[in-house]
Amino acid sequence: MAAATVIAAAAMVMAGCGGGENGGTGTSRGTGGAGTPGDLPQATTYATLKGLPLDDQPFGRADGTVVRPKAPLPISAQAGGPPLATLPDKQLGGPTWVPVVESRAGWSRVLLPSRPNRVTGWIPSSPDKVRTARTRHLVKVDVSDRRLTLLDSGREVGSWRVAVGDVKTPTPIGRTFIMASLAPPKATYSPLILPVGAHSETLDTFGGGPGTVAFHGWPGKDVFGKAVTHGCVRVPADALARLSKAPLGTPVEIVA
Amino acid sequence: MRSQVLSRAAVLAGAVALPLAAVLPAHAQPAHALPEHGVRGASGSAYGIAATGPVAVPATPSVSSSGPNTVSRSVAELPPNPILKARVLNASAGKARARASVVDLRIPKAHLTAGLVAAKCVQGKGGSHLVKVALNGKVIKAAATPNSAVGVHLDGLGTVSLVLNKQVRDRHGRLTVTAIELTLPLGPGTTETISIASATCGAGKGLPGGPGEPQTPPATPPSAPPDEAPAPTPVPGDLPVTG
Numbered sequence: 001m002a003a004a005t006v007i008a009a010a011a012m013v014m015a016g017c018g019g020g021e022n023g024g025t026g027t028s029r030g031t032g033g034a035g036t037p038g039d040l041p042q043a044t045t046y047a048t049l050k051g052l053p054l055d056d057q058p059f060g061r062a063d064g065t066v067v068r069p070k071a072p073l074p075i076s077a078q079a080g081g082p083p084l085a086t087l088p089d090k091q092l093g094g095p096t097w098v099p100v101v102e103s104r105a106g107w108s109r110v111l112l113p114s115r116p117n118r119v120t121g122w123i124p125s126s127p128d129k130v131r132t133a134r135t136r137h138l139v140k141v142d143v144s145d146r147r148l149t150l151l152d153s154g155r156e157v158g159s160w161r162v163a164v165g166d167v168k169t170p171t172p173i174g175r176t177f178i179m180a181s182l183a184p185p186k187a188t189y190s191p192l193i194l195p196v197g198a199h200s201e202t203l204d205t206f207g208g209g210p211g212t213v214a215f216h217g218w219p220g221k222d223v224f225g226k227a228v229t230h231g232c233v234r235v236p237a238d239a240l241a242r243l244s245k246a247p248l249g250t251p252v253e254i255v256a
Numbered sequence: 257m258r259s260q261v262l263s264r265a266a267v268l269a270g271a272v273a274l275p276l277a278a279v280l281p282a283h284a285q286p287a288h289a290l291p292e293h294g295v296r297g298a299s300g301s302a303y304g305i306a307a308t309g310p311v312a313v314p315a316t317p318s319v320s321s322s323g324p325n326t327v328s329r330s331v332a333e334l335p336p337n338p339i340l341k342a343r344v345l346n347a348s349a350g351k352a353r354a355r356a357s358v359v360d361l362r363i364p365k366a367h368l369t370a371g372l373v374a375a376k377c378v379q380g381k382g383g384s385h386l387v388k389v390a391l392n393g394k395v396i397k398a399a400a401t402p403n404s405a406v407g408v409h410l411d412g413l414g415t416v417s418l419v420l421n422k423q424v425r426d427r428h429g430r431l432t433v434t435a436i437e438l439t440l441p442l443g444p445g446t447t448e449t450i451s452i453a454s455a456t457c458g459a460g461k462g463l464p465g466g467p468g469e470p471q472t473p474p475a476t477p478p479s480a481p482p483d484e485a486p487a488p489t490p491v492p493g494d495l496p497v498t499g
Binding site: 045050051065066077078080081082092093094097105106132133134135136165169178180181182183184185186189192193195200203206207208209211212213214216229230231232234244245246247248249250 | 422
């Protein structure tokens with residue numbers, strides 16, 4: 001998996017379609033490693049992280065707290081534990097914002113944008129280390145209903161029929177978050193791409209990328225309501241416009 | 257419980273007098289979580305040892321006190337477990353003060369031995385003290401600066417890490433001093449965390465001092481509700497996603 005990820009990252013660089021970030025940091029690391037920050041894996045969409053706990057409440061409801069590291073932060077398997085990875089302050093060229101799923105004094109457990117899906121880690125939460133904010137938004141995706149619903153402060157902003165992954169490349173379920181907002185220089189199928197923290201469970205790489213799942217638009221309307229994608233969620237233009245206003249780090253709940 | 261501040265000698269004497277069954281904490285924490293001692297309304301709290309992970313050891317002994325009296329407990333041994341041994345463990349807590357100590361500690365798997373490990377917290381300030389503490393044969397100095405980290409790689413086990421004189425202040429301004437927090441790998445993806453001698457207290461100044469509910473003022477202003485996260489600005493770029 002790590003090799004595939006690195007190859008994918010290299011392909012990204014060669015194709016010139018990266019998001020402005022070095023994707024070649026996705027090396028794996030064994031449990032218990034306590035290297036210096038410089039040689040720890042970076043928690044990006046390109047990485048596969050080992051030794052960190054998985055989200056034990058993948059269908060729980062996050063409270064909307066999001067944090068942005070002011071500088072790269074160590075990630076530990078438990079509050080105060082040895083660092084196993086680094087959370088960079090940028091993801092795909094934009095600021096890193098991740099949702100908090102558990103808190104202890106001085107520490108936050110956050111969802112991470114790396115493989116495996118549902119990977120989490122503990123980062124320091126003091127004000128000198130992170131900016132803490134709150135998102136009112138929540139995105140819900142019902143894969144079997146092929147429907148996306150956007151909520152603001154618990155109230156429905158809109159609900160749309162969407163295209164989801166097909167049976168061989170399903171959209172992964174569980175909670176994740178909006179990780180980035182990208183404006184492709186050549187908008188061949190969508191003016192915006194909103195990658196989330198999750199990855200395809202069946203594709204290690206796709207199109208030269210690391211198999212990241214995203215919300216994006218689609219030129220034709222005939223796909224909405226169908227299971228036809230490689231894992232991404234294709235949404236109508238109105239939904240994309242609304243989703244693009246939701247802060248980075250906004251929780252995304254994907255249910256079967 | 258009698259009000260008293262125990263000297264080390266008294267602790268030793270008390271340890272002999274108190275059978276284990278009589279002093280196990282009535283409010284031991286769930287095995288899956290480190291004890292969140294420092295409960296609101298309790299002015300001081302302390303415990304000798306707690307462990308989480310594959311081997312769970314409840315906080316032993318564990319005390320808390322919000323009243324004017326100091327509450328102390330000592331035990332002569334730990335609950336049966338395969339990784340830790342200690343001869344005497346003491347914890348005491350009172351209004352705005354707490355202390356904990358562990359004597360003759362051995363954690364063979366981590367190659368850790370200690371003559372004495374102690375933590376003290378008084379009016380929101382504290383520190384730790386170590387006597388004859390050695391990790392893999394290397395002696396650790398008696399007084400460590402707060403939150404000092406030590407790591408050692410042990411063949412067949414992995415990296416064992418220690419945080420010495422760990423000091424964490426919660427959002428109410430209460431300080432927790434843990435003399436040693438040890439993390440050791442116990443298999444792929446599994447770690448054990450052992451907290452040794454931990455004391456929590458608040459500043460305890462300028463407050464109603466009665467036995468009812470002395471509230472300690474936060475050392476830092478209470479944090480304001482978090483701001484609204486900003487709407488994102490799209491970044492020029494592309495990522496091949498699973499379209």
